[in-house]
Amino acid sequence: MKWFKEKRLDDGVLRHPADSDEWKEFDTQHPEFALEPRNVRLGLATDGFNPFGNMNNSYRIDIDVYMRPLVDELNELWKNGALTYDASTGETFCMHAALMWMIHDWPAFGDISGWRTKGHYSCYTCNDEPYFESLRSKTAYSNHRCYLPDDHLKRKKNRAYNGKHEKRKRSLVIPIEKIEEQLGSVTGVTYGKHPSNRKRPRQNPNWTKVSILYELLYWKKKKLRHNIDVMHAEKNFSENVVGTMLGIDGKNKDTDKARMDLEDMNIRKELWLTKSPDGSYVKPRGSFSLTPKEREGFFEFLKSVKYPDGYAANILRSVNAKNGIETVHNRDARNEDYGVRRQGLTIFTETARPIGQIRKHVEMSQELRDITHWFLLYNSPEIEKEHKNLLQIPSGQDITQIQQKEFPKWFKEYINRLRVDEALEATEELWSLANGPNLLVKEYSGCIINGVRFHTKELDNRRKSQNSGVLTEGDYKGEMHEFYGHLCNIWEFEYMCQNKVVLFQCEWYKHGNTGRSRTVRADTYCTSIDVTSRWYQSDHFILPSQAKLVFYLNDTKWGQPWQVVQQVQHRGVFDVPEVGDGEPQDQPEFNDAFQQENIN
Structure with a gap:
């Protein structure tokens, strides 16, 4: 529990949550809490909630009602703490705890935070000034380059994006005071299921409620409250890329409507649909899609791949599967060695x-x-x-x-x-x-x-x-x-x-x-x-x-x-340097045993 305080190497590289600006800002705001390294900092992960254990059985619950006991106990641990025994020192101390942040996918972010994740204002970072475009079947956000540094080369690459140089400037940081002001105007919210089973109305700019987490005594002043789960983002992105590259139904983003959107935006003319004499439309092949011969080569490559044990499932069995490649997790005790290094040579x-x-x-x-x-x-x-x-x-x-x-x-x-x-x-x-x-x-x-x-x-x-x-x-x-x-x-x-x-x-x-x-x-x-x-x-x-x-x-x-x-980057195995790495460990001074008479 004290590793981050005693052995963490603070060299400006982000390897541990303690290296983050949010962690350091929290220490500055709450110095008494930071003074005791054994105080617990929590991260709360949420995913799909299914109390019946059946994915086919839909169930709706207000997450704030579900989290009420947790919030009450977190406030108790923050204010009064809990008497705790430290086995390493044989001492008893008062341990406090704080919730540092949430980790979830995009839909769960809306449930937890109270920000509506649909519609023109679904981008939380854009907040009340979104750069959105209404396309034929969806809302698109074409402003992602405005968050780049002013001299970033991607700002000038118009052909690869929406056909324009990006000159707009935005910050990824939303002022705490701005969020407080918006939430202060949210009224008439009742936690729990609505009697008429209606959804809560959207309030300015896109809030549906004030999250119950704001009852935590330290939550309002936090800059980083929510984290999008990397696994979900990588999985969805990878599926869309591979699905588009291979032309997989249901996963292919290169649709007819997408080609029509390009024509509406007057960009990438080589990809527009062309009308044939018989009235049908022809979709030109994009450079990002594979030909039948290239797909065959791609599948042959996948068949030749042999991953390390525990890294992924046998991909050979899944090359022709419609639902992608199945992965597995390391099992407890499967890859255990002899544990902590003992004393000695x-x-x-x-x-x-x-x-x-x-x-x-x-x-x-x-x-x-x-x-x-x-x-x-x-x-x-x-x-x-x-x-x-x-x-x-x-x-x-x-x-x-x-x-x-x-x-x-x-x-x-x-x-x-x-x-x-x-x-x-x-x-x-x-x-x-x-x-x-x-x-x-x-x-x-x-x-x-x-x-x-x-x-x-x-x-x-x-x-x-x-x-x-x-x-x-x-x-x-x-x-x-x-x-x-x-x-x-x-x-x-x-x-x-x-x-x-x-x-x-x-x-x-x-x-x-x-x-x-x-x-x-x-x-x-x-x-x-x-x-x-x-x-x-x-x-x-x-x-x-x-x-x-x-x-x-x-x-x-x-x-x-x-x-x-x-x-290989293994799950649960982290190569993190510590204070003192590279220095010889203290050893008994048996100097006489290590010396040799001169050899001519």
Whole structure:
């Protein structure tokens, strides 16, 4: 509850509600509430209301009547608070709560706020000065460009919009005093169902009531009260775009009336309906609609798509469905790892959970074991940082190669000497790490880390989903570089004292070259990789915590062997930096165990 106060990185980037102007303005208006970070700030989400659990059964209720108990309790929590026990400190404190904002779709916004969302004045941001146009079958708002900055290029693009340069200027912020004045003139509103079942009349400019939320003692002074749910907006927009592109009945916005509207507005003459000699009308094909051959190619592309597990349903089953593509949500406990990182050496405290064991006792070659052992030592920040500075490096030789050859042997001998002397610095974890892993390892087909599921490429080849694409960052010629590839094997190495380490063995695609032999093509929107290329074939291990999940799509522009790589944004998984990120965690000062005699 105190994360936003103690660990949130305040660098001007909007990642958390606490970074918003509304949150900061609320703190300024109510400093006593802001002083206690454990006070609760609520967001209320509303969607379709159906008390009978049957979508075919229509039901009408005044939402203000339904919310009466909630508003009363919110006012009680604001004024008097509630005695609450803080388990982290063992203390009891008086916790207060406030409703910060609402989240809903557009129709629910009208129900909650009292602003009528139909007709010429339905645009709440336009308020009492809407820029609307009456078309043949609907009301259109052509003023969206007036909210752009004065020097925005879209203001001058007339052909792409209504045929005019946009010179009007409007602000997205509606003064609080203006709303208060409008609501002050709303009269004669009775909450609950009207005896004659009539709708409430519209009052100036487009209000039907004063929302019950205005009874909250802090609600009137809030600038941001309502948020439109992004999911609903994206879903509706995407359905309309795809429906128009494919010409799907019921979803296609390129109708005959829409073409007539263009003619009425005297814009885009190439799209006007043309009259044939027999009296019928012909609709010219728009550049935004696909030809039968293009539609066939689009469907073939969809059939080739393999999304990561839990990202979407099997799209192959839905390509020909009339109702679009069905998506699924991550289920609780499906993608859980081992939880919070425990105390100890970084290399032994990974939370990765391997799944799908293939073989229990795989004998690994001594060469591969040595490579693995060096990789784990090199990625142990408690050890490697001191060793690098103490080596005597002959001119022209690579420090990493010398480390890989000399350090594991020295470290093992040194820790074992300290162990014999019963030195406190030689902890069980250091002793375990210094002596290396067992030659017998376990092999798995999957792994879960930070709520993200990975599969090996071999398993992916037998599935309809794709979870083997990996992205990691590493040094290339002195600069940080993104490495793309596939996960080939998942190994679990066992050490003494019941310590274990999970490693990903990957193959990397080469994309550090340019020119005619380049193996990567990147533009503003996409990165495409030649998946027949290979890179760093002797450096294929990474820790699960170093991997990010990506998936690959066939590149329809360049063809085989090019594939477009896309990084996955997982539901409920957020990569948010905290105060102190990038700084080493405090570790016990076992400096003697980390040093090495000079090697000539």
